[in-house]
Amino acid sequence: MLQSKLFPRTQKEAPKDEVSANARLLIRAGFIDKLMAGVYTYLPLGFRVLKKIENIIREEMEKAGGVEILMPSLQPKENWEKTGRWETYDSLFKFVSYYSKTELALGPTHEEIISPLAGKFNLSYKNLPFYLFQIQNKFRDEKRAKSGIMRGREFIMKDLYSFHAGENDLDDYYEKMKACYKNIFDKAGIGEKTYLTFASGGSFSKYSHEFQTITDAGEDIIYLCEKCGVAINSEIFQPATLTSDVNVAGCPECGSKNLVEKKAIEVGNIFKLKTKYSEPFGLKFTDENGEEKDVIMGCYGIGLGRLLGTIAEINHDDKGIIWPESVAPFAVHLLVLGGLTAKCGEIYENLQKRGIEVLYDDREDASPGEKFADADLIGIPYRAVVSEKTLAQGKVEIKNRKTGEIKLVNEKELLKAVTSSDD
């Protein structure tokens, strides 16, 4: 795409109120715009990254047997009353329809919708298990939206719900999801800093699991067992206190008490719901013996905006963002200097023809310094420069945003460089 047509342009300074790196950089570079606290627009660059993340997640969900659906955000009060959560879910957005005077909620999660949905059809053991997921906007009336896009009041979430005939089957799928989530975070470029974390399991199982990414922008405290590579959420572990009902004594894998405290952000969560939602909605199936039994459920969530923000938090320097190739808005940022638009336009066309995603800085009224600064800020993995200097040798300069490595290459080599390490 032509940068001269990119909306909006970058900004030299971040809004003074924003403290978190993700908000400062993503706003300055034109990836997102804040409408109000915790509510953001994804601008063209941000939307491209969001779609990349979405595709990584969708691919993994489908690999795990997930089938995509789309449920409504607008939800009737009755469903929430059945589970008691109309009163107890304290970040539930509730309002009254102006005309019909019915009470409604904006969905913060979809157990109340998907459980009765699954129950509308007579299920037999032959139908189980099945897995439904969606990628959709969620609404939570947060008492305190914060840290840019890390905790929003409206945000995009992937939520998958699994339906099983028995707990063993749920357990198996739960393990599968663990592996699946690991793949997602690896692919999204935050695998190294993301840990499977034991968390409170509610009343139905000992633990649930979260995926926590180490970052100072996080809002949770976790304790890392460096030996096992797992972590424990501070909600179930306090290093100095004695073991109690809710607390565990040490690493759940090896028992070690030698744990390292870190600040982290929860980027994903997997949870065994068992019959918590199938019961109130009468979600049952008929087993081999003709007996009706409760369907066993699990749920598995990932916040896409939070994941995007986390990637920015842990991949940036003082000049801007450094996107992992898998989620970068473009593969190459092509800059033309000195008005050599004819030659550079050719290279742009050639790259495009090869299916390479290129952001082409074709601006004739921007100085070289401005183009370099913008390239660093936007953070596309490879920056290719065409100027008098490079053209004199019939070459293009290519710079790796992450390593800073600069090479002079011909067009073929350029093509190779920007595609080689792609998956």
Next chain:
RNA sequence: CGGGGUAUAGUGCAACGGCAGCACGAGUCUUUUGGGAAGAUUUAAUCUCGGUUCGAAUCCGAGUACCCCGACCA
């Protein structure tokens, strides 16, 4: 929801109770082109409501919004 902070042009900053300025941005013209270029010129702002005062961006009160800390977060 408790505590703290902030609110002036698109963005970032000034202005003793006395003519609202600067920089960047944006528009026009000229020059310039390897790390946010130069000149000329134009454009655009005091969060809302009330009070004090001859006079309020400035003082007082209320409200709203945003940011931060905490609580909360299947």
